[in-house]
Amino acid sequence: MTRTLALCAAAALAAAASVPQAVAQSKPPAVERDATTEEFEKFRVVLEADNPAELFEAKGEELWKTARGPKNASLERCDLGLGPGVVKGAYVQLPRYFADTGKVMDAEQRIVHCMVTLQGFDAATLAKQPFSTETRTPDPVAITTFVAGQSRGLKIAPSQAHPQERATYALGREIFFYRAGGYDFSCASCHGEDGKRIRTQQLPNFTRPDEAIRSYQGWPGYRMTGGVMHTLQWRLWDCFRQQRFPEPGYVSDSLTALLTYLAVNSKGQVYKGPGIKR
Amino acid sequence: MGDPMKIRTKLEGDVLDVRVLMAHPMETGQRKDGAGNVVPLHFIQTISAQLNGKPVFQADTSQAISRNPVFGFKVKGAKAGDRLSITWTDNKGDKRTDEVTIPTA
Amino acid sequence: MTEPSRRTALKRTGAVAATAFAAGLLRPAEALADWNRSAFESKTVADALRNLKVASPADTKDIVIRAPDIAENGAVVPIEIQSNLAGTKSIVVLIDKNPFPYAASFDFAQGALPYVALRVKMGETSNVRVVAATADGKFHAAVKEVKVTIGGCGG
């Protein structure tokens, strides 16, 4: 092996990401941001101040309050964890354990559950085209946006009191670090280090509390590409696509586990409400 | 026609800061849908804002305005209780007007 | 609309309209009939300005354009424009490299300040060009470059 080759290999080794498996305990140093990221963040404030997501929040509120579906019922009896009909503050406490289903559920999963049980909608039909397009915003997306908006300014506070909530977190953590697929990627390949970018997009390090909030912050998000509203269900779905994994099931338990991992890592941070994304 | 606008106002002294969000696809006529068909040009062409019935701010716009448009403008000489109405019209003849009363600060 | 529109009102003030207003920035008559198709369908900045009847705008530092140096997404580029020129009646926004550069025009009256915030689509890195018409019939211009880049995984 020549000297040049050895140097290259050393550089490659140094560049290989090391994935910390533990969430940092002490306050980690601030993540360095480059000039491009600084510029994006400056104008993100402008974009967030007047966010078309509000149009979808309004739509979702109307859907929540209107009697619809085969059972002609509104969602005002839907229990998001704080009692039937309580929307304020529910989003930041999800995912959580629900005794009636015997499992941990995330916001959209629970909303779909309510649409099926209270309004009589068909789960399989809702799962058929669950994501927004330029011409169609699925009802659960608008409703989730409304529900999320009702937690604006509140701290992320998912419960870890129930053994199933802790088990779900542990499962989510395993999924986060699991490398597989054609490209050998795990979630951590892109989201396990500080201050990294894909192209010009800042990649939050979801293993740090101050960065993990960025997985929650901004979602549901008004996506500038296409001008459509997306929830975390879409975000994870498209992440797995780019991870070269098979297609995750909509509102499936694996996604809830991952969302639990992200939510618990974001605990204590303030949720700013539906956001705006690239 | 169309979904309601979101109109937000903030009175700073006698200057009214207005922000308006409009639900509109603002199709450029260049985009193709999932089936590969070109989506026809569909965009807001004019916007007019009136304060107590008097025109204050008017815009002519093209398809270069982003989808679900956001505009901001400022009017001097406004006060709480004034009525602000905003109307848009698009190239298909659709039209929508929304009105708010400026709240007491 | 119960009261006459401002544009109709402006048309009646014939003498004043003869200068800036005849220049096409402030159009007479009803809005839709008014929408300047030839300017909006112009494919170059020069053609658009000609069709808007903007004559030799002078560069100025008194139009403040706040837009990102590098846009996160060309589909939504936030632009804030403030004219500090006395007697600013209207503002035109052009995106030099867009297929149709003329993006919008804004008219201010009855206490409206010469300020506007808008969001535009930009196909590629380009100058954002702002032309203001003042009551003295003169035109003033300022530009700001906005870089448009590829953002995500590109797949």
Added chain:
Amino acid sequence: MKRFAALLLVATAPAVVPPPAAADDPRAAAVASLQRDFKPRGAVTMNVLVEDGVQAICNRTDDKPPKEIAQRLEQDQLAAIRWPPDGKLLGDWKAGEQIAQSGRGMTWSDPAGSPGGGSCYNCHRIGPQETSFGTIGPSLFQFGRIRGNGADVQRYVFGKIYNAKAYSLCSQMPRFGHVGALSEQQIRDLVALLLDPASPVNK
């Protein structure tokens, strides 16, 4: 996709972590969860969720495999590289730039059989004209200018793109040639992008 390393896994995995009872194995639970909730789509099958030997070692050691195991597996990966029979490693840098720009390939939305890209700019700075580049990997700007383009460097770059794990076992870089994401010619073109003196990378 070739999963030749499965044998290696049998040979080496027990030396690292003895397989625990499935019930309290969180990784096994995670895999079971993924197998239950995910569906094959397009060209992506459920098989890709099954770790190969390299993935298994990296997953079990937080990407920090013991040195001797890493070296052994790296040697095996290196030995599996298919070098061009004609020995030509330098292709067309212009074609390489296009491949470096493209982030397509091996997702469920990529049509099977269509040529993929290298996603290189997603993680690396490369050519000076492209300002939209990622920082997950090191900058490759001036790569050939700094290192020259001798036979050994060409061989290293070809090998690294073909199978990054042959040089650093738990590297985050995909094994583009090994898994068939890039063809021999595409890798040659990328080698040229990095090493050709005429490439903008080396200007």
